[in-house]
Amino acid sequence: MPNTLDALSKFLEREKLPETYRAQARDSFIPFIEAIRPKLAAAGRVPVLGIHGSQGSGKSTLAEFIHWYLQEQGGLNVALLSLDDFYLSLAERQQLAAKRHPLLRTRGVPGTHDISLALETIATLRHIGAGERASLPRFDKACDDRAPESSWPQISGPVDLIVFEGWCVGATPQDEADLKLPINELERSEDSDAQWRTYVNSCLAAEYQDLFAELDYLLMLRAPDFNCVAAWRSEQEQKLAQRLAGNVQASALMDEAAILRFIQHYQRITTHCLNTLPKRADCVMALGTQREILNVAYREGS
Template sequence: MPPRLHPPAAGAYPAALAQRVLDDALAHGCRVYAIAGLQGSGKSTLAAQVAAAGAARGLRVAVLSIDDCYLGRRERLRLGRQVHPLLATRGPPGTHEVALACDTLDALRTHGVARLPRFDKLADTRLPPSRWPQARGIDLTLFEGWFLKTPAQTAAELAAPVNALEREEDRDGRWRGYCNQALAERYPTLWQRLDRLLFLQPPGFDTVPDWRWQQERQAQARAPGRGGMDRAQVERFVRLFERVSRQALARLPAIAELSLRLDAQRRVLD
């Protein structure tokens, strides 16, 4: 059994884990290696560490998040008016520009020149293309996201609300039905571009609000004066993700090629 790995207090995962993930990607000949994990699980941190480990070995590694492919605020406001008000808030399936993610991964896979979209979460909008970093001749792309390869639910599973937000603001199920249909119809073409999937598996959904609040405070500390969410807003925001997060918890351990169980402090148990 491999040793239990403990991330240091700064929030990073152990260097040994980053090396293991890089070895896993290279051993399977991956061009696009995916890292899934619920909000606040540290998937962006791990992706950055794996990229640094790859660079130390002379590899050109790009990191892309599905969050960077969120629809801009204007597009989401339009969805909020035309379909359901909850779609104005970024997050669930149906609020991403899937074609942008696919095109970017395709460009990275061919060793060509690619511009990497970037989303400013504090400003809640995608940066203009003129501010996207450029990547060229990439050997490995790390693609991270909170619901990668999560399958859609059945109509029966959609029927009952999972929390107060759904009971009060989605009484007819129109919002969750739209998100579920998007998950079923739009995202599989993106999932097909992922060569291998690692799932950072939390002990349960109840840890996610605390993790997301820690993440929010860190983001605000890096950019003081730029706003962001308070604790109550974070709690509400997380509830938008709860349904698909619970589906990911139930289904991804059997779908991902590799799963690593975490405890509430994000220590790796496997």
Template structure:
């Protein structure tokens, strides 16, 4: 079913309509060979791009206009426990990028892979047991965070499962390519290449555990990754207006984004291997370009 597109390219409605039509088409494609199981969608976008807002809109739009029951999870909720993050930081003490959550290596790949396997095998028509998704509470331990004892429960069958995260769809690159991208990266080059190589190895392991589950991909790509600093700062200012001023200083936000920037510089902008919809954002988060590729590596 087609949806009449809004004219405002900055609006959540416009963006979610583009994505919903792509997902619905992919669901129709995959259901021909995989009827009775959910469509698995990965969704990538940088900090401050509005992934969570878009994902919430998609749940409603896919249900209302396409009759597709949809569940969304965030990669942020699959971080290692506090103990695991501390052990990683201690074991990688020379790698400043692994001093806290975020970069490749800081997620619990075992937990994510088992969750994806459970969702992927879930029936879309028969009674199912409740699906329990983890929660990572970023407010614990003075903002360092830890896995919560609470979970998000999804009852009943679902037709579409979306996993959104800042690095979803990123893939490891060859050592030669990593070295070239590192040498050209404004922030990546401030770290030793061995640290970047460690992230590349971590990403390779993570990708090997999770890639097989997804059927299609949605990417939100800024025209320049430098926009991420502004977007994340706007996000922090908005949060502080709502909570009475609690949050990071502007300098702390810049340092926070700096920890992610090497991954954008080294792993961002790769050609898709799954059917992909890419929305290219301008500095004000307006959609400047829509790129859809249904041809690469179909998965059934």
């Protein structure tokens, strides 16, 4: 442990994380990783560790930490995937919006991902052997489009673990009756007939369940409530703006009004997950408003 915590300084520096992350890693993340390693090893196939967390919850950073810890400290070959990296291209979403509903131009909700590519990528990672390589798809959020395939990172086989994170990973569809009433201004003004949310829910009920069936273990980072998620998402965009200051790619970034509209696309499923996923996840880390970990609870038998 001492050597690991010393090496952690490099990870904190690389990810530009506060010193408080060291305590989170020591007290919560490393014990979690060590607790589930035997369960992942017993999966009978290259395991997929799913990480669910609302926007701004720190799920991507945690996925990076697990990747670093198991690869650099544990000697495992870990593939890191994000649901975000499987978004349909901008052109594909424009076509979908014209065909189905204008709101589908905005990336994020079920129906705006290439699930076939995600399943194909997981299958490839599970089967590549020594001397073989696989590409890991990437999406450029600043440009709101899929990154050129030539720029995708590659991983050599064999792979020991796949970490798969995303804002709706593990989500289940709502009952049809729950879709009738709008829950925010976006749904009231731009989806008054419920066509958009019905389509999104139908996608979540179909191919997304096929994708989530590939998970061997599911960790949930549970936010306090949706208001907190909205604040985190705004903070996230501000940090991205600072990072891209003066960059031509910053043209795709959002102002405060755009952010408020943007997050309403995800309110329905985020709230549904906050209400339902804690009962289904193998492990739930309850977060405070500053993303501090208040409690770690394992499902019985997990």
